[in-house]
Amino acid sequence: xxxxxxxxxxxxxxxxxxxxxxxxxxxxxxxxxxxxxxxxxxxxxxxxxxxxxxxxxxxxxxxxxxxxxxxxxxxxxxxxxxxxxxxxxxxxxxxxxxxxxxxxxxxxxxxxxxxxxxxxxxxxxxxxxxxxxxxxxxxxxxxxxxxxxxxxxxxxxxxx
Numbered sequence: 001x002x003x004x005x006x007x008x009x010x011x012x013x014x015x016x017x018x019x020x021x022x023x024x025x026x027x028x029x030x031x032x033x034x035x036x037x038x039x040x041x042x043x044x045x046x047x048x049x050x051x052x053x054x055x056x057x058x059x060x061x062x063x064x065x066x067x068x069x070x071x072x073x074x075x076x077x078x079x080x081x082x083x084x085x086x087x088x089x090x091x092x093x094x095x096x097x098x099x100x101x102x103x104x105x106x107x108x109x110x111x112x113x114x115x116x117x118x119x120x121x122x123x124x125x126x127x128x129x130x131x132x133x134x135x136x137x138x139x140x141x142x143x144x145x146x147x148x149x150x151x152x153x154x155x156x157x158x159x160x
Contacts, residue, residue, distance in 0.1 A: 001078055002159035003069055009083075009155025010065020013148035014058050020147060024140035032126065032133040032141075037099070040123060041107045061148070064090060068152045078160070083153015084146050091145035095129040095138055 024030045036046075038060075039053025068086050072078035103126070104112045110123040129138040 001069070001072055001156050003066070005155045005159035006065045006069035006072075006152060007062055009152035010062045010068075011058070012155065013065065013151035014061025016151060017061070017144040017148040018054070018057060020144035021140060024136070024144075030130075030134040030137040030140045032130055032137055034099075037103065037107070037110075037123065037126075040109055041103075044109065064148075065152050068149065069156060072153070072156055078153055078156040080150045080154035080157065083149040083151070083156070085149070086153065087146040087149025088142065090149060091138075091142045094145065095141055099130055100126045100128055 018035070021030070021032065021034055025033060033053075035053030035057050036050055037053065038056040039049035039051065040046075042052050043049050068083065071086065072082070075082075104110045107123070111125045124132055126132055126137075130141060131137060
């Protein structure tokens with residue numbers, strides 16, 4: 001197993017995941033824009049927020065690839081199917097804790113269930129499984145994260 005393969009898979013997986021999420025948005029299946037959500041935590045300029053968000057999302061993709069790699073090493077096995085299973089767990093973690101709970105607590109421009117600030121423009125909180133951004137959002141996220149995990153697992157297993 002190669003850490004470089006995991007990073008390459010993480011890059012390819014993040015590219016596919018981000019493209020799938022963007023396609024879901026363009027097809028009106030979801031309103032979520034992960035790069036914008038991430039970047040708008042750092043700036044109120046919408047264009048810069050997108051650029052920074054894409055950079056942050058690719059960094060996060062590399063960090064998750066390293067986490068997948070560590071799990072593969074700990075288990076002593078890798079493969080596209082195991083990566084897909086990790087992708088399911090990744091999607092659940094993202095939808096239930098990372099984006100719906102932690103991001104609103106840290107994001108200076110995002111509403112929370114406890115926020116009432118009518119004079120300040122806030123982003124809507126994603127909510128549980130990111131359902132506030134559309135009923136199909138959990139499905140789009142799940143499929144995209146399974147694709148990500150499949151790619152990371154596939155790349156790592158090919159390096160053996």
